[in-house]
Structures are given as C-alpha cells and as structure tokens.
Amino acid sequence: MNPTRAEISLKRLEDNYNEIRKHLQKAKPNKKIKICAVVKANAYGHGLREISQKLVSLGVDYLGVANYDEAIKLRTHIPKAKILVFGTLIHSKLKPAAYVSKLLKYNLVATVASLSTAKFLDFYSKKLNRKFKVHIKIDTGLKRIGFDVKRAFKNVEQIFNYKNLEIEGIFTHFATSESRDKSFARLQLNKFNELLYNLKKAGMEFPIVHCANSGAILNIKDSYFDMVRPGLILYGYFPSDETKHKINIKPIMNLKSKVTFIKRVDANTSISYGRKYFTDRKVFIGSIPIGYGDGYWRAFSGKGKVFINHKTYPIVGAITMDWLMINLGVQTDVRIGDDVLLMGMENSNYIGADTLAKIAGTIPYEIICAVADRVPRVYLDY
Ligand SMILES: Cc1ncc(COP(=O)(O)O)c(C=O)c1O
Incomplete structure (x- = not known):
C-alpha cells in the first residue's frame, strides 16, 4: 500500500471547536x-x-x-x-x-x-x-x-x-x-x-x-x-499572522508518508527534473512517494523541509508528480520505512500549511484544499 496519507485528528477538531465556543462565550457571556x-x-x-x-x-x-x-x-x-x-x-x-x-x-x-x-x-x-x-x-x-x-x-x-x-x-x-x-x-x-x-x-x-x-x-x-x-x-490554522495565537488551535491534518528509497550519490550530482540542484558533497538522498499529484506543490521545490524522527531535512531538486527527494546528509540514521511529516504538527514538530503557503506565495486555505483525492484520509480519535 502506498504509505502517503493524510492523518486527521478528530480529537483536535473537537479541541478547536471547543476553543471557538470558549472564545465566543468569553466575548459574549450572556448569549449563546x-x-x-x-x-x-x-x-x-x-x-x-x-x-x-x-x-x-x-x-x-x-x-x-x-x-x-x-x-x-x-x-x-x-x-x-x-x-x-x-x-x-x-x-x-x-x-x-x-x-x-x-x-x-x-x-x-x-x-x-x-x-x-x-x-x-x-x-x-x-x-x-x-x-x-x-x-x-x-x-x-x-x-x-x-x-x-x-x-x-x-x-x-x-x-x-x-x-x-x-x-x-x-x-x-x-x-x-x-x-x-x-x-x-x-x-x-x-x-x-x-x-x-x-x-x-x-x-x-x-x-x-x-x-x-x-x-x-x-x-x-x-x-x-x-x-x-x-x-x-x-x-487549525489562522487566516493571517495578525490573528495568530488569539485562540489555542492546532492543525487537524498531518500529511505523512514514508521514506521508500535511499541512495548515496557523489558530489556534484544533479537531483530531479531540470537539474536545478547539485549535491555539494557525497550524501545520502532519500525519496518520498509524494508529489504535486498528491497536492504537495511543486512550488515547495528546494524550499520546503520535512520532519523524520524529529529532525528536519531539506527538499532538494524539483518536486515531481509522485516523488520528492530530500538530502539526508553525509551520514544518516534514517532508514527505509521511517515516517515523514510533510505538513502539520506532531509533538513540537511544526510544518504548517501557513508555513508552506508563504513558500508558495498563497494562503493556507489553498494548501489544505489542494491535498488530492488520491491521498487517503485516515481518521484518528487522538
Ligand atoms: C460565506 C462564507 N462564510 C464563511 C466562510 C468561512 O471562512 P473562513 O474559512 O475564513 O472562516 C466562507 C469561506 O470562505 C464563506 O464563503
């Protein structure tokens, strides 16, 4: 099964809903x-x-x-x-x-x-x-x-x-x-x-x-x-920086996948279509089966990052329809099968649709709406 999925926390939805209720109640205590x-x-x-x-x-x-x-x-x-x-x-x-x-x-x-x-x-x-x-x-x-x-x-x-x-x-x-x-x-x-x-x-x-x-x-x-x-x-997102942190909400969708391919490449090796990125030394490159066909925008190429085991890794080269590549560094403990967080929030790891929207020059609305139908939504109660 393709490991790319959007995990959606119904618990966080509940928390966000309750935060909104609390905020309304505080502002207008005498009215429901x-x-x-x-x-x-x-x-x-x-x-x-x-x-x-x-x-x-x-x-x-x-x-x-x-x-x-x-x-x-x-x-x-x-x-x-x-x-x-x-x-x-x-x-x-x-x-x-x-x-x-x-x-x-x-x-x-x-x-x-x-x-x-x-x-x-x-x-x-x-x-x-x-x-x-x-x-x-x-x-x-x-x-x-x-x-x-x-x-x-x-x-x-x-x-x-x-x-x-x-x-x-x-x-x-x-x-x-x-x-x-x-x-x-x-x-x-x-x-x-x-x-x-x-x-x-x-x-x-x-x-x-x-x-x-x-x-x-x-x-x-x-x-x-x-x-x-x-x-x-x-x-779980704010419509602007100005409105940030006025209530305590969290993104309810975590867009995730798994590392499915790792190779070691020489210095000065080009990665992906168009040859826009070259390695500056001998490094490990990981491939993740998610791309713009999944709604993970090509505009994040060379600018986005992902989390694996609480560490960030940069996306290198062009994001393709079905894959993107990350630079795992000269040495790595990342293994095939490790979970990758591409969007959302897990523990203190945050790569929100708002962050990605800034990279792509758009708004978080468009980023979350763009997650493609082919990405299965998995609903969690926590
Ligand atoms: C008529 C109407 N009301 C409310 C909303 C919700 O807006 P927001 O997602 O900014 O809360 C929308 C969305 O654009 C809308 O079209």
Whole structure:
C-alpha cells in the first residue's frame, strides 16, 4: 500500500471547536451564539462526511456548504443537521419543479442573493405547497454575490412579500476581516448594521443574523450577531499572522508518508527534473512517494523541509508528480520505512500549511484544499 496519507485528528477538531465556543462565550457571556461550521470543498480537504459527523456530534448548529451538489451529498451523510447553501441556484440548467422538490426533500436552506432566485423558489414552493427556508445575502463590500447594501432595503421588502419563503436569516461576508487594518471590515459592518436597523424599524426582523468568518471571530467581536461561520480555524490554522495565537488551535491534518528509497550519490550530482540542484558533497538522498499529484506543490521545490524522527531535512531538486527527494546528509540514521511529516504538527514538530503557503506565495486555505483525492484520509480519535 502506498504509505502517503493524510492523518486527521478528530480529537483536535473537537479541541478547536471547543476553543471557538470558549472564545465566543468569553466575548459574549450572556448569549449563546450559534456556530455554522463551514464544510465546503470537502471540509477544506479534510473529508466532508467524517468532519461533518464529528461536528454534529459536538452539537454544531449549522453546516455551511458552497453549492447544492455539496449540500445534497452532505445530506446523504447527515440526515438531520441544518444545512445552509452559501451559493446561488443556477436556474437555467434545471427541471425546476423536480429540482426544487428535491431540495425541499433534502431539507436544505437556500441563500437568496437575487430577486430572481426568490421568485423562482417562491413560485415552485407554492406549486409544491411547501415553504422554502432561506437566508438573504447582502453584499456590503466583497462584491461576490448578494444584494448591494445600497439598494437592499427595497429588495428585502420585496422578498418579504413572497409568502412561500420562510425568511430565517440574513447575512453578509467580509473582505478583510483577518487584517490588522480593520477599516474596511468596520465599514462593511456599519453598512450591515444600518440596513438591519432600517429593516427592523419597518418591521422586518430575522431569527438568525450572521456575518463573522474566522478572521472576524478572532478580530471583530461585535460582528457575531446570532451565529458565526468559522471555516479555517476549525481546521487549525489562522487566516493571517495578525490573528495568530488569539485562540489555542492546532492543525487537524498531518500529511505523512514514508521514506521508500535511499541512495548515496557523489558530489556534484544533479537531483530531479531540470537539474536545478547539485549535491555539494557525497550524501545520502532519500525519496518520498509524494508529489504535486498528491497536492504537495511543486512550488515547495528546494524550499520546503520535512520532519523524520524529529529532525528536519531539506527538499532538494524539483518536486515531481509522485516523488520528492530530500538530502539526508553525509551520514544518516534514517532508514527505509521511517515516517515523514510533510505538513502539520506532531509533538513540537511544526510544518504548517501557513508555513508552506508563504513558500508558495498563497494562503493556507489553498494548501489544505489542494491535498488530492488520491491521498487517503485516515481518521484518528487522538
Ligand atoms: C460565506 C462564507 N462564510 C464563511 C466562510 C468561512 O471562512 P473562513 O474559512 O475564513 O472562516 C466562507 C469561506 O470562505 C464563506 O464563503
């Protein structure tokens, strides 16, 4: 069996979840703020089913996914939990009545980000003699989807006229909640608050108002409202250096493999494709069966390191699709079969997705989501 695997600690997930709960409780002791755990993109690469089942067992209030395909898949694993779909309905490709009936059967909560979606869901729900539960999405500045906050009052008023929709929530999403400079996030929050105030004055209220992603949970306490939507921090990473260490979380995924080949090479020997690296002396080179085909980026070539038995070894030469090579030094006690930590945290050994993201010039989100399907996920209770 290929030794490359992603070990996922459900215990650490539990600890991270409890840390978030504790943080919310401390900030708002008089209110039980709901948690909508964000499990889109296969739970950020960690496995939709196992992660969601664990979160439900911990009492999470809601699960959030990006689109209806993810939601339907999730519903087959999780019969009961509330599922909010953040994305829009693509009306054109559907046989509408059948599709809406399916969504109702799966008991999904839809995001309404346009009047056409509201009209569509209302029309078919009426035909089916049902009510469709929805959350209204307000665009306060991300400019992705949602009703432009400037005109949203009128739009929301119109949605309240659709009698076959049950309006359970209203929400917005930050563009910069993880930054040290909070000015734009504050601007978004102010606009959202002003809209909520005007809606309330006109008699329009919502059982669940929500706004905060990981950055805002750590950075902007007055954005919590009734529910928060953590993604990244559940998986053990901070969205920015500025938000680091505000709570005690740990990466829940350890990407691991084993040393499977060792050879001794002469000085001035090139390693891997393109001959970008040459040994400067006679050394042992180890080969690890993981590469960019597993989601371990080629961008880490010559810059990344791995842990073997608590020692670090540099990645040398280009990372290939299925292999990478490490320099084990002039002498080595590393043996074939030894475990290799490529990403994550074991004891005090840390090579986080945040560290790797910096090497690749990206964000930890992209690094964890990129771990390929061919890497088996192994779930641990510790
Ligand atoms: C609508 C929405 N809410 C919450 C999140 C969670 O964000 P984060 O992983 O930064 O907590 C996301 C993810 O991008 C999202 O799209």
